[in-house]
Amino acid sequence: MGEFASKLAVQSPAFQRAYLGSLTPNLVKSGNLEKYYQTLTDFDFLVAKINHPEFGVQPLIEDYDLSLITQTLNYSKYNSEKVKSLQLIQGALRLSAHVLAVDKEQLASQLHGRLLHHKMPEEIQELLAKIKQSIATPWLCPLTLSLTPPGGRLLRTLTGHNSWVNAVAITPNGQQVISASSDNTLKVWNLETGGELFTFTGHTSDVNAVAITPNRQQIISASCDNTLKAWNLETGEELFTFTGHSDSVEAVAITPNGQLMISASSDNTLKVWNLATGEELFTFTGHSDSVNAAAVTPNGQQVISASSDNTLKVWNLATGEELFTLTGHNDSVNAVAITPNGQQVISTSSDNTLKIWNLGNGMEEFTLNGHNNWVNAVAITPNQQQVISASRDTTLKVWNLGNRVEEFTLNGHSNWVNAVAVTPNGQQVISTSSDNTLKIWNLGNGMEEFTLNGHSNWVNAIAVTPNGQQVISASSDNTFKVWNLATGEELFTLAGHNNPVNAVAVTPNGRQVISASRDTTIKVWNLATKEEEFTLTGHNNWVNALVVTPNGQQVISASSDNTLKVWNLATGKEIFTLKGHTNWVNAVAITSDGQQVISASSDNTLKVWNLETGEELFTLTGHNHWINAVAITPDGQQVISASSDKTLKVWNLTTGEELFTLTGHNHWINAVAITPDGQQVISTSRDTILKVWNLTTAEVIVSFTADSPIRCCAVAPDGETIVAGDALGRVHFLRLEEIKGG
Known part of the structure; x- marks a missing residue:
């Protein structure tokens, strides 16, 4: 504990509260900006403020806002580098706010993961050095910049x-x-603080769309339960339910005067409702497939609908008459927006494009190409200069509507981006995703100064060479990369598969790397020459996992064809096939004596096999969802399995008995690894968290939260360095520090 924390700890709670609450404002008011700066770069102060029950991360973030006051910049001692340092720390805290709100112990890890870069100001480097000196409890120290750094376009995650x-x-x-x-x-949500204000519950199925009345008093929601609901925005009270559609309601729009509501449904129709009475006024029919979106012109006279029949239709809102149809997309039209001047319509489609249409004559003006998957949503800035598109390719793109050029891409979501909205001032973009989050982006200047090394798609597997010097990562970008474990530097990339690489393994002598792919093949590479030696073929579906026998003579593969295959690594010949699972085989491990193989499957079981005979010895049952990963303790006595049921289970390998269950993750667990001494278990999950467990006590020692789901992990021979890969393609190099005995 530092001097600041030591002095504060002996004070009364009332004094601590008053002191922490007034310290930074008083320093600015008094003009003592040097002390103000020192305080906000003092790790002990950050810890004290964030851990105090009446403060937390948001009040701490607000402390840094004082550095942005114009008069502050006029003091000669308060130079631009110091201002930049404070802004970077504040930005890092804001990016990590959703993590620190639930796990304050990650403050050191989060700051390191976002600020550890040689281009950071000297003051930042000093702060990181102070952190390492101050920490006296177990923590995971990122060795490289592996989390989104501050200063870019991403501001906050909700x-x-x-x-x-x-x-x-x-x-x-x-x-x-x-x-x-x-x-x-x-x-x-409060847009300024990122705080959740309240939740509306009442729908019995997915909520697909939401709109706000112009007077800000009501929210209208549309759901797969075939209804729409009106809510009081101030009280959260459900006002009434609109029923009439015979299938899922996909979209909702409100006229500018707030009097009418238009709903779009998978029953191929749109309905117009009186918003005050809840009365259905009339129905628009004409589409031959689901109606996915609707928008009202600024003058309130027309409705434009988008449909899975590949068309948009323009309707007269007063008469219900169809005016004309816009044709040109060659797949489902998913979203529609109208420019504020009412002259242009922008549509997005599953054909991966956006189209801009002239609303006056119904003619297509031009097409925007750039996404490589369905375009799900679109928004237009209030000044009509930019269009923002959201796609299943996990990105948003910002386009200049005037010159039709893509200005930049927003990367940060780890799954489909489903919706996008622009703030009324045109400065921020809010996106929503199938990764269960919302993200807030700066639409203005974003300084992309810091590059994070990694893949361009999911990292699916990680392996460490036996000498502990190199790391191999396998990715859905169809490649695998070799990294220096000590520095985190990328050494080289190997490409040869024509589909995502799901698994990678290294021979015990460290000379060969084996990769497995969704293209159903297994490739053997010479690590020194970087050349492919030969390919193993025989599976008829994805190959999901690999393990090499301790003697280096055989490799075992696990596949979505429900089998495992045992191969002679010298000749490339298949020795035999292990059959018994009734669903995909997702993972495989082998005992240190090379006698038993354990497989994990989407049939919710693990199987133990005799490697010499290929005989199934017994089955481990207990999980109630897919088993995604398996590891064996070095002594060969225990098996740890990781499942989509959000648990890990520890089994006695001799008896097949389940010993105990580790619970704590709140989403699918993707991977598991064991330290060489057999004392700790590392798990990674779709909840974006890596956890280190004490295998004896079944307790979590420490956690680390990434910016996206962590899909894989491995432990180096030193037992302290953990390498993990995530859904954004990033490779995290973490050191487990300050582990206490017992």
Whole structure:
């Protein structure tokens, strides 16, 4: 504990509260900016403020806002580098706010993961050095910059939904955000602080869309339960339910005068409702497939609908008459937006494009190409200069509507981006995703100064060479990379598969790397020459996992064809096939004596096999969902399995008995690894968290939260360095420090 924390700890709670609350404002008012700066770069102060029950991360973030006051910059001692340092620390805290709100112990890890870069100001480097000197408890220290750094376009992540976030709306005053989710709820958020204000519950299925009345008093939601609901935005009270559609309601729009509501449904129709009475006025029919989106012109006279029949239709809102149809997309039209001047319509489609149409004559003006998957949503800035598109390729793109050029891409979501909205001032973008989060982006200048090394797609597997010098990562970008374990530097990339690489293994002598792919093949590479030696073929579906026998003579593969195969690594010949699972085989491990193989499957079981005879010895049952990973303790006595049921189980390998269950993750567990001494277990999950467990006590020692789901992990021979790969393609090099005995 540092001097600041030691002095504060002996004071009364009332003194601590008053002191922490007034310290930074008083320093600015008194003009003591040097002390103000020292305070906000003192790790002990950060810890004290964030851990105090009446403060936390948001009040700490607000302390840094004082550095942005113009008069502060006029003091000669308060130079631009110091201001930049404070802004970077504040930005890092804001990016990690959703993590620190639930796990304050990660403060050191999060700051390291976002600020550890040689281009950071000297003051930042000093702060990181102070952190390492101050920490006296176990923590995971990132060895490289592996989390999104501050200074870019991403400002904050909002977490709280436990399923896909499908839609978003912003109140006209720009102060609140409303999100709609497949967890059947809507949430209201404070846009400034990122705090969740309250939750609307009442729908019995996915909430697909949300809209806000112009007077800011009501929220309208549309759901897969075939209804729409009206809510009081101030009280959260459900006002009434609109029933009439015979299938899922996909979208909702409100006229500018707030009197009418238009709903779009998978029953191929749109309905017009009186918003005050809840009365259905009339139905638009004409589409031959699901109606996915609807928008009202600024003058309130027309409705434009988008459909899975590949068309848009323009309707007269007063008469219900179809005016004309816009044709040109060659797949489902998913979203539609109208420019504020009412002259142009922008549509997005599953044909991966956006189209801009002239609303006056119904003619297509031009097409925007750039996404490599369905374009799910679109928004237009208030000044009509930019279009923002959201796609299943996990990105948002910002386009210049005038010159039709893509200006930049927003990367950060780890799953489909489903919706996008722009704040009324045109400065921020809010996106929602199937990764269960909302993200807030700066639409203005974003300094992309710091590059994070990694793949361009998911990292699916990690392996460490036996000498502990290199790391191999396998990715859905069809490649695998070799890294220096000590520095985190990428050494080289090997490409040869024409589909995602699901697994990678290294021979005991460290000379060969074996890779497995969704292209059903296994390739053997010479690590020194970087050349492919030969290919193993025989599986008829994805190859998901690999393990090499301790003697280096055989490799065992696990496949989505429900089998395992044993191969002669010298000749490339298949020796035999292990059959017994009734669903995909996702993982495989082998005992240190090379006698037994354990497989994990989507049939919710593990099987133990005799490697010499190929005989199935017994089956381990207990998980109630897919088993994604398996590891064996070095002494060969215990097996640890990781499952989509959010648990790990520890089994006695001799008896097949389940010993105990490790619970703590709140989403699928993707991977598991064991330290060489057999005392700790590392698990990674779709909840974005890596956990280190004490295998004896079954307790979590320490956690680390990434910016996206962590899909794989491995432990170096030193037992302290952990390498993990995530869904954004990043490779995290972490050191487990300050482990205490017992």
